[in-house]
Each structure stands twice: as structure tokens, then as C-alpha cells.
Amino acid sequence: MKQNLRGFAAAGSLVLAMFAAEPAFAQRQGGILRLSHFDSPASMSILEESTGAAERPMMGVFNNLVMYKQDVPQTSLQTIVPDLATGWSWNEEGTELRFPLRQGVKWHDGKPFTAQDVKCTWDLLTGKSSEKLRVNPRKSWYGNVEEVRTNGDYEVTFQLKRPQPALLALLASGWSPVYPCHVSPRDMRNHPIGTGPFKFVEFKPNEAIRLTRNPDYWKNGRPYLDGIEYTIIREISTRNLAFIAGKRSHWTARPFSTSSPKGRATSAGPCCRRPKACGACRRRY
Numbered sequence: 001m002k003q004n005l006r007g008f009a010a011a012g013s014l015v016l017a018m019f020a021a022e023p024a025f026a027q028r029q030g031g032i033l034r035l036s037h038f039d040s041p042a043s044m045s046i047l048e049e050s051t052g053a054a055e056r057p058m059m060g061v062f063n064n065l066v067m068y069k070q071d072v073p074q075t076s077l078q079t080i081v082p083d084l085a086t087g088w089s090w091n092e093e094g095t096e097l098r099f100p101l102r103q104g105v106k107w108h109d110g111k112p113f114t115a116q117d118v119k120c121t122w123d124l125l126t127g128k129s130s131e132k133l134r135v136n137p138r139k140s141w142y143g144n145v146e147e148v149r150t151n152g153d154y155e156v157t158f159q160l161k162r163p164q165p166a167l168l169a170l171l172a173s174g175w176s177p178v179y180p181c182h183v184s185p186r187d188m189r190n191h192p193i194g195t196g197p198f199k200f201v202e203f204k205p206n207e208a209i210r211l212t213r214n215p216d217y218w219k220n221g222r223p224y225l226d227g228i229e230y231t232i233i234r235e236i237s238t239r240n241l242a243f244i245a246g247k248r249s250h251w252t253a254r255p256f257s258t259s260s261p262k263g264r265a266t267s268a269g270p271c272c273r274r275p276k277a278c279g280a281c282r283r284r285y
Contacts, residue, residue: 043189062177094163
């Protein structure tokens with residue numbers, strides 16, 4: 001019995017030491033994170049895609065107005081924090097949602113981020129823009145949005161048809177990045193421009209997706225990684241072997257896999273929305 005207790009005590013000490021050392025490891029600068037990826041997306045445009053094949057790697061390229069707090073296991077309205085917005089407020093009727101915006105943020109091509117970019121993004125999503133998305137899977141999300149108004153360069157207001165407190169949850173989703181006004185939806189499919197910690201480098205269909213560190217990211221000192229490389233490997237067994245052989249830094253399963261009548265795994269939906277955990281590259285590195 002005493003020997004077992006000593007074993008538990010030793011194991012507990014090891015666990016505590018690992019957690020105590022975690023911040024030092026998490027803040028180490030440099031290196032390329034190499035990941036296996038479960039599928040080859042049709043494009044790089046999150047707004048036009050509906051599976052995690054595009055969303056997972058591209059979340060590191062963009063920012064939202066708001067996002068879910070990353071160290072909370074379960075998402076809720078109480079775990080939403082500012083991202084490109086610095087805060088938010090509702091009017092008394094609950095039909096106007098106002099966001100003051102961060103200043104000094106730049107797109108990856110050097111142009112400044114402004115309120116007009118937010119308006120352009122939601123005009124695209126609601127079908128009010130002269131530019132059109134090729135497909136618009138989440139147009140119904142914003143059916144209650146009457147309009148998005150700008151108040152100067154660094155404030156926007158979402159005018160709603162009726163109160164909708166849960167709108168914040170939609171805006172915090174990984175499917176709600178802010179797009180630049182000056183880049184067409186067509187160009188965003190092939191070479192997305194964002195404000196996020198990583199810049200898009202290249203996408204080789206059925207081969208790889210590559211991102212590099214954004215040295216001008218508005219969060220000082222972030223990201224810690226020099227880049228991320230996603231190697232597209234559809235077969236789970238092949239992904240396992242690549243991970244075991246040390247060729248990949250992390251293993252990812254196919255989200256919500258089900259079996260078809262022929263016994264082949266099929267993707268039944270996007271990655272789970274544990275606040276951007278699928279996009280760990282964006283916040284944790």
C-alpha cells in the first residue's frame with residue numbers, strides 16, 4: 001500500500017512539474033508546425049466554404065470582431081471576448097449592437113483595417129454588396145441584420161430587425177472572419193488576405209497548405225511559430241503512420257466521421273466549434 005502511495009505521489013509530482021513548465025514551452029519562439037490535414041478544400045475562402053477543410057487552416061489568417069476565450073472548455077455568451085473589436089454594447093431595445101474597433105491594425109498587404117471592411121464583409125454575407133460570393137452557406141445566419149453602419153473609421157453598428165442576443169455567438173464563430181474591402185471574393189478564394197497572425201503562402205490542391213508568420217501582427221510578440229504546414233492526407237491510416245514516424249507534429253482525425261453504405265469514412269460536417277480549438281495555430285502558437 002505504501003509503495004502504491006509513493007508511486008501516486010511521484011506521478012503527481014511529475015504532472016505538477018509538467019504544468020509548471022508549460023508556460024516556458026508555450027512561449028518558445030520559432031519553428032514550423034507540421035500538421036496532417038484530412039481533406040483538400042475547394043478554395044481558401046472561409047465565407048464560401050462549409051467544412052473544416054478550409055476553415056481550420058485559414059482561421060490563422062484572419063481575425064473576427066469577437067471570439068471565444070481560448071482557455072475555457074465550454075463556449076457560451078459569457079466566454080466571448082473582443083478581437084478586432086475592443087468591446088461592444090447594445091441599445092436599450094436590443095436592436096443595435098455597436099462595436100468600437102482596434103486602431104493600427106493592418107491587412108497582410110499593408111493596407112489599414114477600418115470599419116468599412118466590416119461593413120463590406122456583412123454586406124457580402126447578406127447579399128447587399130455589388131460583389132457576390134460564389135456560394136454563401138451562412139447567409140441565413142444574418143437574416144435578422146437590417147444593415148451595418150459605419151461611424152467614422154473605427155466604429156460599426158449592426159442594426160437588427162428584432163432583438164437577437166445570440167448574434168454575438170455567430171460573430172464569435174470561426175466562420176465569421178472579417179474580409180478586406182479592397183480584395184475581391186474571387187481573389188480571396190486563391191490567395192486570402194487577412195489581419196491574422198499568419199500570412200497565406202500557397203495552396204497546392206491534394207498536396208499542402210502553407211502559412212508563414214505575420215511579423216506585423218497587432219498582438220506584440222505573436223505568433224510564436226515561424227509558420228505552419230498542412231500536408232493533405234485523406235486516409236486515416238496514412239496520417240497515423242506519418243505521425244508515428246515523426247513526420248507530422250500533430251495528428252488530426254476527420255471531424256464527425258460516419259460510415260457510408262460502402263464502409264468508407266465520410267465527413268458529415270465542419271470541425272467542432274470548441275472556440276477555435278481547431279485553429280490552435282491562431283491563438284496557442
